[in-house]
Amino acid sequence: xxxxxxxxxxxxxxxxxxxxxxxxxxxxxxxxxxxxxxxxxxxxxxxxxxxxxxxxxxxxxxxxxxxxxxxxxxxxxxxxxxxxxxxxxxxxxxxxxxxxxxxxxxxxxxxxxxxxxxxxxxxxxxxxxxxxxxxxxxxxxxxxxxxxxxxxxxxxxxxxxxxxxxxxxxxxxxxxxxxxxxxxxxxxxxxxxxxxxxxxxxxxxxxxxxxxxxxxxxxxxxxxxxxxxxxxxxxxxxxxxxxxxxxxxxxxxxxxxxxxxxxxxxxxxxxxxxxxxxxxxxxxxxxxxxxxxxxxxxxxxxxxxxxxxxxxxxxxxxxxxxxxxxxxxxxxxxxxxxxxxx
Amino acid sequence: xxxxxxxxxxxxxxxxxxxxxxxxxxxxxxxxxxxxxxxxxxxxxxxxxxxxxxxxxxxxxxxxxxxxxxxxxxxxxxxxxxxxxxxxxxxxxxxxxxxxxxxxxxxxxxxxxxxxxxxxxxxxxxxxxxxxxxxxxxxxxxxxxxxxxxxxxxxxxxxxxxxxxxxxxxxxxxxxxxxxxxxxxxxxxxxxxxxxxxxxxxxxxxxxxxxxxxxxxxxxxxxxxxxxxxxxxxxxxxxxxxxxxxxxxxxxxxxxxxxxxxxxxxxxxxxxxxxxxxxxxxxxxxxxxxxxxxxxxxxxxxxxxxxxxxxxxxxxxxxxxxxxxxxxxxxxxxxx
Numbered sequence: 001x002x003x004x005x006x007x008x009x010x011x012x013x014x015x016x017x018x019x020x021x022x023x024x025x026x027x028x029x030x031x032x033x034x035x036x037x038x039x040x041x042x043x044x045x046x047x048x049x050x051x052x053x054x055x056x057x058x059x060x061x062x063x064x065x066x067x068x069x070x071x072x073x074x075x076x077x078x079x080x081x082x083x084x085x086x087x088x089x090x091x092x093x094x095x096x097x098x099x100x101x102x103x104x105x106x107x108x109x110x111x112x113x114x115x116x117x118x119x120x121x122x123x124x125x126x127x128x129x130x131x132x133x134x135x136x137x138x139x140x141x142x143x144x145x146x147x148x149x150x151x152x153x154x155x156x157x158x159x160x161x162x163x164x165x166x167x168x169x170x171x172x173x174x175x176x177x178x179x180x181x182x183x184x185x186x187x188x189x190x191x192x193x194x195x196x197x198x199x200x201x202x203x204x205x206x207x208x209x210x211x212x213x214x215x216x217x218x219x220x221x222x223x224x225x226x227x228x229x230x231x232x233x234x235x236x237x238x239x240x241x242x243x244x245x246x247x248x249x250x251x252x253x254x255x256x257x258x259x260x261x262x263x264x265x266x267x268x269x270x271x272x273x274x275x276x277x278x279x280x281x282x283x284x285x286x287x288x289x290x291x292x293x294x295x296x297x298x299x300x301x302x303x304x305x306x307x308x309x310x311x312x313x314x315x316x317x318x319x320x321x322x323x324x325x326x327x328x329x330x331x332x333x334x335x336x337x338x339x340x341x342x
Numbered sequence: 343x344x345x346x347x348x349x350x351x352x353x354x355x356x357x358x359x360x361x362x363x364x365x366x367x368x369x370x371x372x373x374x375x376x377x378x379x380x381x382x383x384x385x386x387x388x389x390x391x392x393x394x395x396x397x398x399x400x401x402x403x404x405x406x407x408x409x410x411x412x413x414x415x416x417x418x419x420x421x422x423x424x425x426x427x428x429x430x431x432x433x434x435x436x437x438x439x440x441x442x443x444x445x446x447x448x449x450x451x452x453x454x455x456x457x458x459x460x461x462x463x464x465x466x467x468x469x470x471x472x473x474x475x476x477x478x479x480x481x482x483x484x485x486x487x488x489x490x491x492x493x494x495x496x497x498x499x500x501x502x503x504x505x506x507x508x509x510x511x512x513x514x515x516x517x518x519x520x521x522x523x524x525x526x527x528x529x530x531x532x533x534x535x536x537x538x539x540x541x542x543x544x545x546x547x548x549x550x551x552x553x554x555x556x557x558x559x560x561x562x563x564x565x566x567x568x569x570x571x572x573x574x575x576x577x578x579x580x581x582x583x584x585x586x587x588x589x590x591x592x593x594x595x596x597x598x599x600x601x602x603x604x605x606x607x608x609x610x611x612x613x614x615x616x617x618x619x620x621x622x623x624x625x626x627x628x629x630x631x632x633x634x635x636x637x638x639x640x641x642x643x644x645x646x647x648x649x650x651x652x653x654x655x656x657x658x659x660x661x662x663x664x665x666x667x668x669x670x671x672x673x674x675x676x677x678x
Contacts, residue, residue, distance in 0.1 A: 054529040054530065055529055158617055188385045188386055188556070189597060189600065190596065192600070192613075193600040193602075193611035194613040196611060197610065215529070215530060216530075217604075218604055223602075258534075259530045259531045259533070259534035260534075260604060261537060261559035261563040262559055262562065262563065262604060262605055263562045263605040263675065265582065265583070267604075267605060272534060272538055273531055274531040274534070274535075277501055277502070278529075278531075
């Protein structure tokens with residue numbers, strides 16, 4: 001495997017909960033929400049890595065830690081071999097940028113596009129002062145907006161156009177790694193495709209590396225080279241996209257795939273894909289975190305021993321954190337054959 | 343063919359705005375046979391939610407039904423007087439909303455909320471109504487219903503809250519249940535549970551469903567027929583398999599070519615150019631023509647009513663054969 005651009009080791013982000021005074025006075029530990037709880041992850045230069053999972057699994061928190069918006073409780077983030085903390089030098093901050101989910105609340109409504117972009121270009125001294133206007137126009141062209149949009153306010157744009165402005169803002173600092181947190185889920189279906197295609201084009205044109213955080217498995221299958229599935233603060237499975245969709249080894253990944261509604265009614269499973277609700281990240285299950293909902297869990301193994309993320313015997317790049325991922329018993333339900341991604 | 347349970351004809355819903363009149367629904371027609379499930383699909387602003395709200399009288403205050411008819415079991419509720427209308431809606435129609443947290447009463451125990459229907463509409467005693475509530479909770483798959491009936495909505499997970507909403511919708515024995523994006527706020531595994539619950543309830547109890555969603559696959563999973571809406575009008579109707587496999591309207595085709603999906607073939611996602619029109623000033627002729635790649639001279643003027651095709655299908659596109667030809671050349675659904 002080539003040298004990773006970004007390396008995450010044992011990353012944890014725990015949020016202490018308020019109102020724990022009574023508990024502490026009674027001599028018990030304060031309650032803690034474990035949003036991210038021991039994540040190892042690598043992103044290779046030039047790839048698009050998809051991070052999938054349900055709400056509350058910690059995927060956005062992980063993204064925010066990588067960008068430096070949160071100071072992780074434990075673990076380390078290395079970028080091109082260099083250790084990164086949340087307090088970063090301007091020059092390092094510039095290299096990792098983020099596109100947020102909601103283009104309605106992540107742009108300053110009182111600033112024109114030109115003001116938003118020019119401020120960044122000035123603060124980071126990206127181009128000489130005289131070239132700022134020209135660079136602004138270039139950035140808009142890059143995301144497919146006309147130059148006259150520079151003097152408009154965010155409210156004058158549609159959702160898709162706003163998301164283009166957000167992407168232009170992230171690109172203004174010429175980042176190497178782009179973290180896109182659900183960049184299309186707030187957009188209308190017919191517009192989602194344009195934004196996904198744009199991200200793909202930019203990656204090729206600018207040699208970007210992308211971490212795409214998403215809950216939509218079909219979107220991930222379409223744009224990502226590799227996928228990591230998260231459940232309750234941990235990565236449960238990671239491998240190349242094609243392999244994940246055709247040969248998922250973790251019962252949670254299998255369930256996630258089987259839960260996706262299908263356009264051809266006969267191709268969806270009759271049975272419920274994953275039963276029950278995800279447990280609270282405040283009161284995590286013992287052993288394997290998925291065992292209370294797992295169709296193949298075995299007692300006492302799964303409720304006592306925490307599985308490690310390990311690769312298959314003949315599949316070095318395919319990691320899964322399940323006691324039975326690479327041996328007996330056979331998974332209870334494998335989703336219907338999914339078309340090979342084109 | 344039997345009489346449809348619901349027949350909506352040429353429905354018009356208008357908003358009075360400062361700058362003029364906005365027709366959110368402009369001549370929508372669709373019908374549902376008893377025991378069937380109809381999906382209304384379209385993007386935001388297509389009028390699907392307003393059409394649904396008009397059926398139960400839940401339109402915003404600035405909107406009104408400006409024309410057309412809504413027949414439930416052959417009786418037009420647009421023309422009926424207010425008390426008859428309330429009676430018809432109260433006894434035969436209920437609704438499941440997108441956001442169970444805002445649709446449920448936060449300060450009332452969920453058991454009592456479910457019991458309200460049987461108490462008021464069916465005239466059961468308080469005790470019988472409570473028993474009925476627990477029965478309904480069991481029916482919708484809420485574990486430990488006796489204890490959960492005492493819970494307040496905030497004590498339940500999103501999936502359980504949506505199950506409570508479904509129990510409430512079932513509580514007054516409706517003939518027709520309207521669902522407004524009931525799973526959009528839920529996670530994919532919970533969405534799967536709720537969709538499968540709705541399907542099995544529909545099969546077991548024989549209720550009729552109208553299901554609004556922007557997600558084509560969600561419609562395919564729950565409904566037998568579909569009506570595709572664009573800019574306030576129904577542009578295509580038919581059986582789900584037929585419409586999604588061989589769309590006969592360029593808008594339906596455009597949607598199918600733009601969404602990433604496990605069952606669709608695409609090299610690259612192709613999006614529909616442009617944006618939906620401003621409904622206060624819709625384009626003349628076919629409303630989709632400014633964004634349509636098949637548009638010709640004759641699409642720019644005139645009216646575009648639904649044309650009946652074979653196999654109980656209908657489309658508003660006069661060049662539907664061109665659309666069909668395009669699909670034959672380049673199928674949208676991948677073979678298994």
